[in-house]
Every structure is written in C-alpha cells, then in structure tokens.
Amino acid sequence: xxxxxxxxxxxAYGAKLSRPGVISAYPITPQTTIVEHIADFIADGELSCExxxxxxxxxxxxxxxxxQNTGARTFTATSAHGLALMHEMLMWAAAGRLPIVMVNVxxxxxxxxxxxxxxxxxxxQRDTGWMQVYCEDNQEILDTTxxxxxxxxxxDVLMPTMIAEDAFYLSHTVEPVDIPDQEDVDAFLPPYxxxxxxxxxxxxxxxxxxxxxxxxEFRYLMKLALDRARERIxxxxxxxxxxxxxxxxxxxxxxxxxxxxxxxxxxxxxxxTVREVVDQLRSEGExxxxxxIRVFRPxxxxxxxxxxxxxxxxxxxxxxxxxxxxxxxxxxxIAALYGQDERPVIKDYLVGIGGxxxxxxxxxxxxxxxxxxxxxxxxxxxxxxxxxxxxxxA
Amino acid sequence: xxxxxxxxxxTPITSVPSDQFLKTGSWRTFRxxxxxxxxxxxxxxxxxxxxxxxxxxxxxxxxxxxxxxxKGCGICARECPKDAIxxxxxx
Ligand code: SF4
Ligand code: SF4
Numbered sequence: 389x390x391x392x393x394x395x396x397x398x399x400a401y402g403a404k405l406s407r408p409g410v411i412s413a414y415p416i417t418p419q420t421t422i423v424e425h426i427a428d429f430i431a432d433g434e435l436s437c438e439x440x441x442x443x444x445x446x447x448x449x450x451x452x453x454x455x456q457n458t459g460a461r462t463f464t465a466t467s468a469h470g471l472a473l474m475h476e477m478l479m480w481a482a483a484g485r486l487p488i489v490m491v492n493v494x495x496x497x498x499x500x501x502x503x504x505x506x507x508x509x510x511x512x513q514r515d516t517g518w519m520q521v522y523c524e525d526n527q528e529i530l531d532t533t534x535x536x537x538x539x540x541x542x543x544d545v546l547m548p549t550m551i552a553e554d555a556f557y558l559s560h561t562v563e564p565v566d567i568p569d570q571e572d573v574d575a576f577l578p579p580y581x582x583x584x585x586x587x588x589x590x591x592x593x594x595x596x597x598x599x600x601x602x603x604x605e606f607r608y609l610m611k612l613a614l615d616r617a618r619e620r621i622x623x624x625x626x627x628x629x630x631x632x633x634x635x636x637x638x639x640x641x642x643x644x645x646x647x648x649x650x651x652x653x654x655x656x657x658x659x660x661t662v663r664e665v666v667d668q669l670r671s672e673g674e675x676x677x678x679x680x681i682r683v684f685r686p687x688x689x690x691x692x693x694x695x696x697x698x699x700x701x702x703x704x705x706x707x708x709x710x711x712x713x714x715x716x717x718x719x720x721x722i723a724a725l726y727g728q729d730e731r732p733v734i735k736d737y738l739v740g741i742g743g744x745x746x747x748x749x750x751x752x753x754x755x756x757x758x759x760x761x762x763x764x765x766x767x768x769x770x771x772x773x774x775x776x777x778x779x780x781x782a
Numbered sequence: 783x784x785x786x787x788x789x790x791x792x793t794p795i796t797s798v799p800s801d802q803f804l805k806t807g808s809w810r811t812f813r814x815x816x817x818x819x820x821x822x823x824x825x826x827x828x829x830x831x832x833x834x835x836x837x838x839x840x841x842x843x844x845x846x847x848x849x850x851x852x853k854g855c856g857i858c859a860r861e862c863p864k865d866a867i868x869x870x871x872x873x
Binding site for chain 1: 785786787792794
C-alpha cells in the first residue's frame with residue numbers, strides 16, 4: 389500500500405510493522421507526532437502493544453531497558469534534549485546488550501533554543517555503543533526501522549540501533565511511502581528470541597559489578613559485536629532488497645561514484661541536494677559523485693577506504709561541529725584514511741547547522757572550492773558555508 | 783579469577799545469590815563466627831546480610847556463613863540480638 393505521509397508517520401508504521409511488545413516514549417518537538425501516531429494505532433486496535441507513559445526520556449529508556457530484559461521487543465523515539473537526557477540509559481542499553489530500536493529526530497541543541505535540523509544531538513551519543521543510521525527519505529526510515537530490529541537482534545550482534553531523521557525535512561515533510569504488508573514483514577523479521585532474559589523461575593542478576601580483571605573483556609565483546617554488525621547491516625540490506633525490492637545502500641550509499649575524481653560526502657537529507665547537483669555537474673562533464681555515509685556506527689572503514697581509490701579531492705559536509713576540533717564526520721573519515729598509501733585532498737565544510745537551508749548553489753560553490761584546493765593546496769581544513777559575515781559579505 | 787571474552791556472557795549475568803565475577807570473600811579483614819550456644823535461630827543476620835552470604839538451610843538449622851562471598855562488613859554481628867556473632871581478625 390502506498391501512502392503520502394511524513395517521516396514521523398513512516399516511523400510509526402515502521403515500528404508498528406515490527407510488532408514491538410513494549411513502546412515507551414516521551415513527547416518532544418519535532419518527534420511528538422511519532423508518539424501520537426503510535427498512540428492512535430494502539431487506540432484503534434491496529435497495534436497490540438504495551439505503551440508505557442513516563443515522566444521523562446531518561447525513564448522512557450529505562451522502561452525500554454527493563455522491558456527488553458524480560459524478552460520483549462521494544463521501540464522508542466526522541467529528539468535533541470530528550471536524547472541528551474537519555475545519555476546514561478543509552479550506555480546501559482548497549483552494555484546490557486539489548487537490541488532496542490529508537491528513532492531520533494535530529495534537532496539542534498539549545499541554547500540558542502532551536503527545533504531545526506542539526507546532527508549534534510545524535511553525534512554526541514557516538515560512544516555509547518549504539519549503532520547509528522542516518523536516513524535520507526521517509527521510505528528509508530520505515531525500512532530501516534524493520535531492518536534494525538533484524539540486525540540488532542542477531543545473536544552475534546545484540547546491540548541497539550538509533551535511526552536518525554532530519555527534523556522537518558523528513559519528520560514533517562510528506563512523501564510517497566510504500567507500506568509493506570504485515571505478513572511480508574513477519575516473514576522477514578521473526579519474533580525476538582533473546583539468548584538471556586529475566587525469568588522468575590530462574591532468577592538472575594544482570595549488569596552486576598565486575599572488578600578490573602574482568603571489565604575489559606565485556607567491552608571487547610561489544611567491540612566484536614559492532615565489528616560483526618558491519619557485515620550484518622549489509623547482509624540484512626540485501627535480504628530486504630530480495631524481499632521488498634529496494635535497498636538503501638548498506639553502510640555507504642554511493643551515487644555516480646564510478647570513475648569520479650571528486651567526491652562529496654554527505655549525511656542525511658543534505659544528500660538529496662547533493663544528488664541533484666551531482667546530476668547537474670555530470671551533465672556539464674564533471675567527474676563527481678555523492679558518497680552518503682548512511683551508517684556512522686559501526687563506521688564503514690573499509691567502504692570509505694575503497695571509495696576514495698583514484699579520487700583526487702573529497703568534500704565532507706558536516707551538519708555538526710565538534711568544538712575545539714573539526715566536523716565529526718570529517719574527523720572519522722580522516723582517521724580511516726590516514727594509514728593509506730594514497731590519500732585525496734580532504735576538506736571539511738560546515739553546512740546547515742541549526743536547520744539553515746543547504747541549497748544547490750552552496751553545493752556548487754563547495755565543488756568549485758574543492759577543485760581549487762585540490763589543485764592549489766588546502767587553504768584551511770574547515771570552512772563554514774553560508775555564515776553571516778560582518779558587513780554582510782559572504 | 784580472570785575470564786577471557788569467550789568464557790563470559792555478553793553482559794554480566796549472575797545467578798542469585800552467588801556471583802561468579804566477584805568473590806567478595808577476599809575483601810575480608812574480620813571474619814564473622816557464629817556462637818551456636820548463644821544463637822536462637824531468629825535469622826536476623828540472614829535478613830540483614832547485604833551479600834546474601836548468610837545461608838539458612840531450614841528453620842531448624844543454624845545459619846551458616848558462606849566465606850567465599852562474606853566480605854566481613856560486620857552488619858550481621860551488629861544486628862544479632864544475642865551478640866552471638868564475633869568478628870575475628872583474619873590471619
Ligand atoms: S541474628 Fe544472631 S541469633 Fe539470630 S540467627 Fe543470626 S546469629 Fe543467630
Ligand atoms: S559480615 Fe557482612 S557480609 Fe559477612 S555474613 Fe555478616 S553481614 Fe554478611
């Protein structure tokens with residue numbers, strides 16, 4: 389069934405089709421309509437699931453952790469300050485090896501108070517152990533929700549996933565979305581079958597204290613789990629394509645990158661604008677492609693190394709800045725490429741921070757600048773695009 | 783004892799009351815010793831032990847201390863209404 393729906397509505401459908409046993413969430417703009425749609429599904433009897441009302445996001449994640457520990461599949465959604473409030477519980481979910489799935493609507497952190505798109509909220513949760521998938525359109529959000537349960541619940545992964553959708557560009561923008569049939573999703577995603585759970589007939593303690601002589605090994609297991617998740621994400625993307633006829637690109641979604649001399653690396657909805665500009669530039673004879681980093685954790689190290697082979701210059705578009713350093717996607721890319729024999733010129737462009745529109749004109753300017761610095765050498769590692777300058781100059 | 787990553791569960795999972803990852807008995811400086819002549823089997827020591835280290839087989843038996851896990855905190859000795867528990871310096 390095809391419907392014209394928002395990203396938040398697509399999120400609710402993705403959650404519903406995955407048949408969660410428990411959902412707990414606290415409303416926050418621009419995520420609120422996800423919770424509203426889910427509440428409607430439950431009220432209308434379309435979704436049989438326990439919805440736990442809570443007084444904060446910290447409690448929402450705590451409720452999901454407890455429910456998942458009893459063997460229930462759980463889902464939640466949040467945004468920005470709500471995600472920040474969950475921080476402690478995110479660590480608990482990951483190290484508790486609970487494959488919870490959460491949609492985070494990427495919103496700028498205050499102050500200055502803002503509700504618009506920005507990747508700082510989710511990138512600031514980078515080291516919690518959660519997988520992170522950044523979506524480009526509403527279909528991808530729905531499909532990724534279903535796929536993420538399958539990846540996370542794999543016995544050799546057992547890790548939670550955060551799906552990121554840009555505020556308003558996706559959360560409140562309608563697009564045609566194919567809603568799969570429940571029986572097809574059931575065939576693709578079997579019921580959650582955890583290797584351990586709370587059982588009153590066989591009581592166990594979870595997450596107890598260990599001394600330094602045993603702590604590192606538990607962290608090493610998490611490292612191995614996310615390393616394996618790299619392969620699982622690609623496999624599940626392929627299985628999804630076989631079942632539903634569409635793929636979202638696995639770890640890195642490459643567009644017109646064959647024979648490309650220049651790459652524009654983008655994340656989330658900025659990618660759609662880059663796609664458009666790549667088409668324009670290609671028709672003008674430029675050898676340029678788009679590399680959309682879809683999965684930030686686990687970081688697609690091998691794919692990133694492979695995609696720059698033969699490439700002269702790479703522009704990284706970061707919708708988030710790590711104060712006192714660089715844009716985080718740029719930093720990760722540089723780290724993955726440092727040991728390689730041949731490295732392209734790489735420059736970081738800060739775009740769209742706090743929901744400022746990223747237009748095709750900006751991408752074209754970035755491309756011209758990238759060609760110039762590739763030829764003449766870097767002027768600076770980072771450049772803030774479309775920043776209001778003193779005196780009004782660009 | 784240290785475990786390698788292949789012999790541990792994905793997250794610390796312990797059976798109740800023992801804990802394979804943390805044998806707290808090695809922390810002890812003073813060892814609780816129950817004087818059966820004074821003990822009235824009220825099991826207040828069992829109720830208060832924070833490490834579930836006072837074991838009670840049945841209501842007719844005397845409580846016994848599990849020294850693999852008893853960390854020697856002395857709460858049982860303090861709470862015993864009959865002063866039946868001595869804290870003895872470990873040697
Ligand atoms: S509290 Fe004292 S008297 Fe009561 S059972 Fe324990 S040792 Fe015996
Ligand atoms: S000394 Fe502390 S740990 Fe040991 S048995 Fe008494 S209460 Fe329990």
